[in-house]
Amino acid sequence: MESGKRIKIAQLLKSEPGISTLVKGWVRTKRGNKNVAFVALNDGSTVNNIQIVFDMTRFTEEQLKPVTTGACIAVEGILTASPGGGQSVEISAEQLLVYGTADSDTYPLQKKGHSMEFLREIGHLRPRTNTFGCVFRIRHAMAFAIHKFFNDKGFFYLHTPIVTASDAEGAGAMFQVTTLDLNNIPRDENNKIDFTQDFFGRASNLTVSGQLEGELGAMALGEIYTFGPTFRAENSNTPRHLAEFWMIEPEMAFYEIKDNMDLAEEFIKYLVKYAIDNCSDDLKFLNDMFDKELLERLQSVVETDFVRLSYTEGVEILMNSGVKFEFPVYWGADLQSEHERYLVEKHFRRPVILTDYPKEIKAFYMKQNEDGKTVRAMDVLFPKIGEIIGGSQREESLEKLEARIEEMGMEKDGMWWYLDTRRFGTAPHSGFGLGFERLLLFVTGMSNIRDVIPFPRTPKNAEF
Ligand code: ATP
Numbered sequence: 001m002e003s004g005k006r007i008k009i010a011q012l013l014k015s016e017p018g019i020s021t022l023v024k025g026w027v028r029t030k031r032g033n034k035n036v037a038f039v040a041l042n043d044g045s046t047v048n049n050i051q052i053v054f055d056m057t058r059f060t061e062e063q064l065k066p067v068t069t070g071a072c073i074a075v076e077g078i079l080t081a082s083p084g085g086g087q088s089v090e091i092s093a094e095q096l097l098v099y100g101t102a103d104s105d106t107y108p109l110q111k112k113g114h115s116m117e118f119l120r121e122i123g124h125l126r127p128r129t130n131t132f133g134c135v136f137r138i139r140h141a142m143a144f145a146i147h148k149f150f151n152d153k154g155f156f157y158l159h160t161p162i163v164t165a166s167d168a169e170g171a172g173a174m175f176q177v178t179t180l181d182l183n184n185i186p187r188d189e190n191n192k193i194d195f196t197q198d199f200f201g202r203a204s205n206l207t208v209s210g211q212l213e214g215e216l217g218a219m220a221l222g223e224i225y226t227f228g229p230t231f232r233a234e235n236s237n238t239p240r241h242l243a244e245f246w247m248i249e250p251e252m253a254f255y256e257i258k259d260n261m262d263l264a265e266e267f268i269k270y271l272v273k274y275a276i277d278n279c280s281d282d283l284k285f286l287n288d289m290f291d292k293e294l295l296e297r298l299q300s301v302v303e304t305d306f307v308r309l310s311y312t313e314g315v316e317i318l319m320n321s322g323v324k325f326e327f328p329v330y331w332g333a334d335l336q337s338e339h340e341r342y343l344v345e346k347h348f349r350r351p352v353i354l355t356d357y358p359k360e361i362k363a364f365y366m367k368q369n370e371d372g373k374t375v376r377a378m379d380v381l382f383p384k385i386g387e388i389i390g391g392s393q394r395e396e397s398l399e400k401l402e403a404r405i406e407e408m409g410m411e412k413d414g415m416w417w418y419l420d421t422r423r424f425g426t427a428p429h430s431g432f433g434l435g436f437e438r439l440l441l442f443v444t445g446m447s448n449i450r451d452v453i454p455f456p457r458t459p460k461n462a463e464f
């Protein structure tokens, strides 16, 4: 068989009958009788299988025996119009090559309908299921659309560091990075760990956010975005948190909070519409199998304006709702997912952008409002998820920023490089962070964040 002739199934299913072809893929099912065998083959290019018909006058039973669920085969044959329902074309097989067998007694994906929990335990094989094939193809499409959206707008993709000595973001607990011998840690005269002997000459960590470095880029290139992995060592075992997740962080010079909200809303709508337009087979499968309202929900987000309201108004609505929340609501409380979802799902029935949060529950770099109590933060809240985006206008005044850093008891010395953006040619600017996996939860309708990333990193879970 000539390897160059291989055609992917996604393309074959759109082709006219009559051509001779070569397909390669993994067997989903085999059925048939003495005269004919039907094999459903999938190669990952689409959720749809191609049917391969083996006329048993041309093949022996011995030849077909290793063709079982999970086996990998190559087939040469003629693409023919399919008389059966469900597919327009099938392959009438002429030659068969078995690359790899899959013992039906031990292959874990023998049957359909495994639980998501079980599939997490066989994370190395779950990409071969229809569900995870759909999710990972959509994940790819969304990553591509993110780059396209920003590139078309003239934003530059800025690579911010993964290892950093900056611990100023305060966005979450950090993983330490070190080459020190943990069995023999060097100490200074005060018995403190001597990080001058460490690889970077100082204590360093995995990044929790690329924002601070992103701001440096925005103050030079105008409009940038980052798209990379971030790490948070919080021990939170929720369906919305990972220890390693991907974040998209645009940062824009001369944007004020309203421009920031407009961009966030346009961005999410663009991505959801891109999925509807380009991932229809995968979305239809997920809609039919898991979440009958998925397509409807996606369409409605594209079509409706997001509600914009202040934190203070949001808290009033929650306090007057008469609902008994697990976590109490009051002005000053950090909103929990249950509160966010009440506003989105019950009260407004559409996405909400909440602004002007109390400064105590937000980061030091957010622009301070005139009232002295709130900052120009904006969180985008989504159905089923809660917070999907967190962002703000940034404080551009050196004086106010330094005062806030002091007020919060933070270490100013290590921040000199960040403060230089305010010292030299400062300007109003804004940005936000979209959690990539939170977006994927929404777009795929999956309910656990572990099921939208190929290799989830969560507490006690990093084997492969
Ligand atoms: P949350 O309150 O939901 O824990 P956060 O306020 O700590 O989130 P930010 O620091 O604002 O999160 O991060 C920006 C975005 O990154 C969030 O809006 C969310 O989409 C995503 N995100 C944050 N933490 C995680 C995590 N542990 N796993 C996956 N995505 C996350």
Ligand code: MN
Pocket: 379, 387, 389, 390, 391
């Ligand atoms: Mn946030």
